[in-house]
Amino acid sequence: MEVTADMVKTLREKSGAGILECRNALKETSGDIEEAITFLRKKGMAKADKKGDRTTGDGAIGSYIHPGAKIGVLVELNCETDFVAKNDEYQALLKDIAMHIAAAKPRFTSREDVTQDVLDKEREIFAHQARESGKPENVIEKIVDGKMSKFFEENCLLDQPFVKDTSISVQELIKQKIATLGENITVGGFSRMEISK
Secondary structure, three states: OOOOHHHHHHHHHHHOOOHHHHHHHHHHOOOOHHHHHHHHHHHHHHHHHHHOOOOOOEEEEEEEEOOOOOEEEEEEEEEOOHHHHOOHHHHHHHHHHHHHHHHHOOOEOOHHHOOHHHHHHHHHHHHHHHHHOOOOHHHHHHHHHHHHHHHHHHHEHHHOEEOOEEEEEHHHHHHHHHHHHOOOOEEEEEEEEEOOO
């Protein structure tokens, strides 16, 4: 099948990928735009994984104040160079993550940041609940593991479904930007403040 300029243009608008990448993706998927987007995302994620070990010594701090000025967020987003830190797409990501934190109220940045005492307490509570509901001992560990996955998804920023597109996690959103911007990106930390009555 022949890949036309219009097809490449449509895919570029939808994916943000380069002309050559779009042309190759369309060839690989016989001109199917949706399949080509999936192809590009997979390729981008693989690229992003390779960049994951690179040092993020630069970046920017962004903020978000929710209308009504009762919720505010500061977030540190790190990258490799100030060139990327000043990029509009990077700045938009920074704002999106700050807004996500305001809405989703994560307690931790990643699973690694959850303290051992919190992990132990949660596991103990989940095991107790399973026993109380009459579950046999041999399945309690599996139940606890399942509930811990849910706990991470609700409480860890990188595991949370992104508020603007719940089909991806915040970590997947960041990986997409790593693929497009060509640099490793990490969340250095955040602070969320809320005035409650």
